[in-house]
Amino acid sequence: xxxxxxxxxxxxxxxxxxxxxxCGGIQNAVNPAGPQAxxxxxxxWLMFTVCSVVFVLVLIAVLLALRNxxxxxxxxxxxxxxxxxxxxxxxxxAIISAVTVTAVILFVFLIVSYxxxxxxxxxxxxxxxxxxxxxxxxxxxxxxxxxxxxxNIFTTANEIHIPVGVPVLFNLHGADVIHSFWVPNLxxxxxxxxxxxxxxxxxxxxxxxxxxxxxxxxxxQHAQMALWIVAEPQDQFNAWRQSxxxxxxxxxxxxxxxxxxVFLSAPCVMCHAINGTPAGSNVGxxxxxxxxxxxxxxxTLSNTxxxxxxxxxxxxxxxxxxxxxxxxxxxxxxxxxLDYLQSLK
Amino acid sequence: MFRQLLLCSFLCLFVASxxxxxxxxxxxxxxxxxxxxxxxxxxxxSTGVQQPVKSASDExxxxxxxxxxxxxxxxxxxxxxxxxxxxxxxxxxxxxxYGSNTENIYSTIVEGRPNGMPSFRQKIPDAQLQxxxxxxxxxxxxxxxxxxxxRTDDMNARRSEQRTERKTPQQTTAPPQ
Numbered sequence: 300x301x302x303x304x305x306x307x308x309x310x311x312x313x314x315x316x317x318x319x320x321x322c323g324g325i326q327n328a329v330n331p332a333g334p335q336a337x338x339x340x341x342x343x344w345l346m347f348t349v350c351s352v353v354f355v356l357v358l359i360a361v362l363l364a365l366r367n368x369x370x371x372x373x374x375x376x377x378x379x380x381x382x383x384x385x386x387x388x389x390x391x392x393a394i395i396s397a398v399t400v401t402a403v404i405l406f407v408f409l410i411v412s413y414x415x416x417x418x419x420x421x422x423x424x425x426x427x428x429x430x431x432x433x434x435x436x437x438x439x440x441x442x443x444x445x446x447x448x449x450x451n452i453f454t455t456a457n458e459i460h461i462p463v464g465v466p467v468l469f470n471l472h473g474a475d476v477i478h479s480f481w482v483p484n485l486x487x488x489x490x491x492x493x494x495x496x497x498x499x500x501x502x503x504x505x506x507x508x509x510x511x512x513x514x515x516x517x518x519x520q521h522a523q524m525a526l527w528i529v530a531e532p533q534d535q536f537n538a539w540r541q542s543x544x545x546x547x548x549x550x551x552x553x554x555x556x557x558x559x560x561v562f563l564s565a566p567c568v569m570c571h572a573i574n575g576t577p578a579g580s581n582v583g584x585x586x587x588x589x590x591x592x593x594x595x596x597x598x599t600l601s602n603t604x605x606x607x608x609x610x611x612x613x614x615x616x617x618x619x620x621x622x623x624x625x626x627x628x629x630x631x632x633x634x635x636x637l638d639y640l641q642s643l644k
Numbered sequence: 645m646f647r648q649l650l651l652c653s654f655l656c657l658f659v660a661s662x663x664x665x666x667x668x669x670x671x672x673x674x675x676x677x678x679x680x681x682x683x684x685x686x687x688x689x690s691t692g693v694q695q696p697v698k699s700a701s702d703e704x705x706x707x708x709x710x711x712x713x714x715x716x717x718x719x720x721x722x723x724x725x726x727x728x729x730x731x732x733x734x735x736x737x738x739x740x741x742y743g744s745n746t747e748n749i750y751s752t753i754v755e756g757r758p759n760g761m762p763s764f765r766q767k768i769p770d771a772q773l774q775x776x777x778x779x780x781x782x783x784x785x786x787x788x789x790x791x792x793x794x795r796t797d798d799m800n801a802r803r804s805e806q807r808t809e810r811k812t813p814q815q816t817t818a819p820p821q
């Protein structure tokens with residue numbers, strides 16, 4: 300008996316811990332970090348509270364009805380065809396008031412959710428403190444920072460830096476199939492559809508790192524298609540942006556020079572671009588500043604030397620089906636290539 | 645009895661449709677290899693014409709579709725357009741200057757050809773080369789219909805590979821160099 304009680308209490312503890320753990324976190328719609336997510340989470344809490352109260356009230360009503368049920372009529376009494384008028388009146392009143400309350404609640408929900416929806420999408424044209432083109436590929440995110448000055452335009456992947464307190468307009472495109480852009484801490488989701496231009500805006504009110512995730516099933520590695528949004532103060536953002544607009548680092552050591560030659564003569568060059576070298580393809584992520592990113596492979600692996608080596612040699616063991624082929628480089632060539640890639644700050 | 649037989653055969657049909665083409669992602673990294681290519685019937689010594697190379701990708705719908713993706717992404721379409729040809733020769737007809745077999749197309753890509761076709765030696769892994777070769781063959785209807793790509797995501801300038809007229813490859817002479 301005690302062991303059974305123990306198990307039950309342990310399960311209860313686990314459930315409690317789970318429900319509490321979902322209240323913080325870097326990928327969580329009820330831990331808002333911006334005005335959009337804020338209005339969404341307020342909407343959620345309102346609906347949750349009202350529905351919980353209604354649920355509890357209905358349960359109480361059912362229990363009361365069970366307790367006050369009339370006793371069984373004695374046998375051989377003819378069945379009651381019509382309720383007495385007093386009971387009929389009470390029943391009608393109960394039904395009318397319940398229907399009215401339900402209608403009022405639903406109508407309030409309608410108004411509140413409509414206005415929340417409006418606040419997310421309205422006034423898109425004025426939310427362009429910064430404009431970023433995001434293109435969804437199978438299975439990574441291409442990120443291009445737009446600017447009126449062409450020399451300030453640059454392309455990166457899977458890691459989006461934004462300044463705190465500035466509305467950021469995202470132009471969303473799909474390269475192959477439909478993806479969906481969603482960073483729960485900052486706001487709602489919006490689809491990236493091939494051949495159609497979609498827009499969304501986010502604003503971060505506090506610095507932090509937030510995880511986003513493709514929210515539309517897009518093939519084998521949909522689950523491993525994540526991105527990071529790094530919200531940082533304006534001066535830090537400016538410094539980051541300045542460093543990203545530079546061309547890639549020139550290799551200095553012999554090993555890095557050899558690594559660059561390996562890159563340019565191996566299949567790498569067919570898909571990846573490194574600004575400042577002849578590599579200019581846009582099929583895969585731009586690697587000009589790969590070493591400045593925290594993750595590789597759409598936030599699947601942390602950006603360490605071991606992970607890079609694993610990814611280059613046999614990416615199919617990490618994300619089966621992804622579009623990066625396995626590479627058959629010699630050990631010396633691989634180490635040189637790693638030296639070069641890690642120098643691309 | 646007849647009814648039971650009918651039911652059984654229907655069930656068999658259902659079971660047959662359960663076999664799905666297997667996609668092998670984690671093959672060992674491919675080695676770069678070079679095929680011995682015979683371009684004509686005249687050969688020194690007594691060696692006969694070699695058996696054509698069999699490529700598994702030629703019978704694999706996923707591979708031909710990947711080949712189609714790579715054909716665009718590696719910018720083959722820059723010269724050959726979507727098979728109709730432009731700066732480079734068309735690939736959707738029956739005329740083959742440098743041969744239509746797997747090993748011919750393979751070495752055309754790997755070694756390049758005079759008058760413009762660059763060499764992609766060491767640039768494209770072997771597994772992808774086989775996929776591209778399979779796709780090139782499908783453009784003139786040389787593969788099985790259920791293997792060839794059935795649709796295209798771009799504007800259709802021609803019928804999909806699946807609906808292409810079957811063609812018999814013919815050898816034509818190489819252009820003057």
